[in-house]
Amino acid sequence: MQVLLSLVRAGGDGLTVGEIQVRTGMAASTLxxxxxxxxxxxxxxxxxQGRSVINRAAFSHLEELAGYILKECCADQKCTDGAxx
Numbered sequence: 712m713q714v715l716l717s718l719v720r721a722g723g724d725g726l727t728v729g730e731i732q733v734r735t736g737m738a739a740s741t742l743x744x745x746x747x748x749x750x751x752x753x754x755x756x757x758x759x760q761g762r763s764v765i766n767r768a769a770f771s772h773l774e775e776l777a778g779y780i781l782k783e784c785c786a787d788q789k790c791t792d793g794a795x796x
Contacts, residue, residue: 714745718768725758725767734757777787 713735718726725736732742746766749755752770758765 715749725765727763727790
């Protein structure tokens with residue numbers, strides 16, 4: 712969660728792996744694992760710039776995911792007016 716939140720806070724400019732490591736305090740191997748999972752899930756985009764890799768939050772995918780999750784909010788609760796959901 713720290714990695715993704717750091718990238719969301721960085722906005723469209725993104726962060727290098729080193730910058731993410733400084734912000735999160737994660738070990739390089741742990742950070743690489745998290746970035747690989749987030750990239751595979753489509754939540755992080757990576758772009759090679761020279762010798763650096765810039766990591767950015769995939770905002771369009773994050774918006775879709777948030778919308779889906781929020782649409783499901785309280786779906787299992789009974790309606791307060793007694794009608795079926």
